[in-house]
Amino acid sequence: MKRGFLNKPNAFGKTSTPRTDNGSNIIQQSLKPHLFNYAEQSRMPGGLKRGKVDVGDFKAPELEIQIQAIDNTKLDYADDEWFASTQPAQSPGTTLEDVPDNWSVCYISGRAKRAILSVPGFPEALPRPDSSRPKQYKIIETPGKGMGMFATCDIEWGELILTERPLLVFPASNRHMSSLAYPKDFTIDQIQQAQLNQLEKVMETLVNQMPKENQEAYKRLANCHQEDGSGPLHGIARTNGFSIGDYYEPKIPGFPEAATRYSGTFKDISRINHSCRPNTRRDWDSPTFSLHLRATKPIKKGQEITLSYISDGVDPTTGRQRQLASYGFTCTCEACSNPEISDPRSKQIKELLKPVATMINPMTLELLDPATAKGLGMGQALLESGSSLGMAMTSPLGMPGTTMSKGLGAEDDLDADTVFNLSKQMGQNAVEPALKGLKLLEEEGLTGTIWYWNLLGRVSEGYNMMALNDQEMDREAIKWHQKSERYKKLFKSARNAKWREEKEREEEREKGEEKWNDDEEYKKLVDEMTKKMFATRPRPGA
Known part of the structure; x- marks a missing residue:
C-alpha cells in the first residue's frame, strides 16, 4: 500500500438544496461557475494591493480532504475528481534520506494522474550533474532582490546545473473550486475572497503532508501576494510556481492557455531570479517528474544564475514589464535598461x-x-x-x-x-x-x-x-x-x-x-x- 490523500465525493460543498450558515444567511450554489484569472488581476495596476475583502462570518463547507491508505497506482478516477497524491508514490514513513531525489505533493485531477502514470519509464531516477565537479551553485542573499542562485564554479554552455522535483504541484486555475456554494447576496469580490480563503485551507492540508524539511523550505520562499487576499501558503505558490506544461485540464473559454496547466513550486529553482536575457533555461522531464536546468551561456564563478519568468522574450519592454507586474518588481536587466536598443532588435526578430x-x-x-x-x-x-x-x-x-x-x-x-x-x-x-x-x-x-x-x-x-x-x-x-x-x-x-x-x-x-x-x-x-x-x-x- 502507498501513501496518498483523497477527498470524498462532494468535498467542495456541492449541494442540491439550500442550507443555512449560522442560522441566518441563505446559502445557494450558483448555477454559473465562478472562475477567476488571478494572474491577470495581479498584472492590473494595484492588483497586488487590492486588499482582503470582508466575507463576514461566512465559512465555506469543509473540504473533508482525508489522508487514506490507498494504492497510488489507482487510475479509475473520474476526469474531474480532485485529490491529493504523492508523486512518485512513497510508502508510509519514507524520509528524504531514503529518497534523496525527493517527491512531490500534488493536487491533481483524475485525468492528470492518468497522464502522469502513463509516461513510459515513470518514475525514473533524477539525472545528476557531473559528479566529479563540486556543486555548481549556492543560494545566497542578493542585494535588492532577496535570495538568488549564484555559480560556485565556471559553468559551460549547455551544462546540466540542476534537476529538481517540485515540493508542490497545484492547478494554475481555480476550476476545482468554481462550484462552491455562497450566500446569495455575495458580491463577485466576496465570492473570490471566499475561494481564496478555501484555497488556503487546501494549501494547509497539502503542505502538512510534506516532510518537515520540505515544509520549512516551502515556507521560506518569497511571497509577493500578501496584500491581495491570498493566504500565505497560496501566495507562496503563486509567487514561485513554474508552469508544468505536460498535464492539462480542459480549455476555459476566455482564459489563456496557461490556465489549463499545472504549476510546480521548487526548493532551489524557485529561488532563481528573473532576467529577460537569462543565462539558463528550464525544461520539464516527465519520466523523472522533474525540472531540468541547463546553461544557455558560459557562466563564470560568482555570476548570478538567472531564468526568464515570461513567455515571450522578444516582446517590447513595456509588454515584458506588464507580464512581470504580477511578481511585484521592475526588471532592470540589460534589455529593460536599454529599450532604445533592445526594442528595435526585438521587432526585427519577430x-x-x-x-x-x-x-x-x-x-x-x-x-x-x-x-x-x-x-x-x-x-x-x-x-x-x-x-x-x-x-x-x-x-x-x-x-x-x-x-x-x-x-x-x-x-x-x-x-x-x-x-x-x-x-x-x-x-x-x-x-x-x-x-x-x-x-x-x-x-x-x-x-x-x-x-x-x-x-x-x-x-x-x-x-x-x-x-x-x-x-x-x-x-x-x-x-x-x-x-x-x-x-x-x-x-x-x-x-x-x-x-x-x-x-x-x-x-x-x-x-x-x-x-x-x-x-x-x-x-x-x-x-x-x-x-x-x-x-x-x-x-x-x-
Whole structure:
C-alpha cells in the first residue's frame, strides 16, 4: 500500500438544496461557475494591493480532504475528481534520506494522474550533474532582490546545473473550486475572497503532508501576494510556481492557455531570479517528474544564475514589464535598461521568426513570396525552360523540414541550370533572413531559446537547397546541421509533451520522404535531374 490523500465525493460543498450558515444567511450554489484569472488581476495596476475583502462570518463547507491508505497506482478516477497524491508514490514513513531525489505533493485531477502514470519509464531516477565537479551553485542573499542562485564554479554552455522535483504541484486555475456554494447576496469580490480563503485551507492540508524539511523550505520562499487576499501558503505558490506544461485540464473559454496547466513550486529553482536575457533555461522531464536546468551561456564563478519568468522574450519592454507586474518588481536587466536598443532588435526578430515558405506556381514555376504571393523574378527563366514541374519547400516555425510536391508535366525536359538556380534562390531566401535573425538573437542574449534552434534549422535546410553540385555549400550545410543537432541534443533532451509532438512531426516527415522515395515516377525524375546536373555542371576541381 502507498501513501496518498483523497477527498470524498462532494468535498467542495456541492449541494442540491439550500442550507443555512449560522442560522441566518441563505446559502445557494450558483448555477454559473465562478472562475477567476488571478494572474491577470495581479498584472492590473494595484492588483497586488487590492486588499482582503470582508466575507463576514461566512465559512465555506469543509473540504473533508482525508489522508487514506490507498494504492497510488489507482487510475479509475473520474476526469474531474480532485485529490491529493504523492508523486512518485512513497510508502508510509519514507524520509528524504531514503529518497534523496525527493517527491512531490500534488493536487491533481483524475485525468492528470492518468497522464502522469502513463509516461513510459515513470518514475525514473533524477539525472545528476557531473559528479566529479563540486556543486555548481549556492543560494545566497542578493542585494535588492532577496535570495538568488549564484555559480560556485565556471559553468559551460549547455551544462546540466540542476534537476529538481517540485515540493508542490497545484492547478494554475481555480476550476476545482468554481462550484462552491455562497450566500446569495455575495458580491463577485466576496465570492473570490471566499475561494481564496478555501484555497488556503487546501494549501494547509497539502503542505502538512510534506516532510518537515520540505515544509520549512516551502515556507521560506518569497511571497509577493500578501496584500491581495491570498493566504500565505497560496501566495507562496503563486509567487514561485513554474508552469508544468505536460498535464492539462480542459480549455476555459476566455482564459489563456496557461490556465489549463499545472504549476510546480521548487526548493532551489524557485529561488532563481528573473532576467529577460537569462543565462539558463528550464525544461520539464516527465519520466523523472522533474525540472531540468541547463546553461544557455558560459557562466563564470560568482555570476548570478538567472531564468526568464515570461513567455515571450522578444516582446517590447513595456509588454515584458506588464507580464512581470504580477511578481511585484521592475526588471532592470540589460534589455529593460536599454529599450532604445533592445526594442528595435526585438521587432526585427519577430519579423524574421515568421514561418518561411518558399513557394512556386505549379503552372508557371514562378518563384513566389509566401507573404504576398508575388513573383520573385525567376519566372521568365523558368518559363523559357519549357518545364511545368512544381515544387514547394517549407521550413515551418517549430520543426525545420522540407517537403517536395510534383506539379504538372513531370515528363517535360528540365534544364539543369534552371534547377540549380532555382534551388540556390530558394536556399538564399531561407538562409539570409535566418542568419540575420541568429545574429540579432545573439546580440539580445537569446541563444537559449527555441527561436534560436528554429533558425539554426532554417539555415541548415537552406544550405541543403544550395548544395546541388556545390562543395562549398555542402560544407556549409554540414556545419550548420551539426550546430543545430548539438543544440537539439543539449536543449531538447527533456522528455515532455513538446518533445513528443516534435518527435511525432519528425516521424511524419520521414514517412512522407519514404513515400516519395517509393514513388517510381519521382525516382525516375530525380535520376534524370541528377544525371543532367553532373553532366552540365561538374564539381570544381573535377
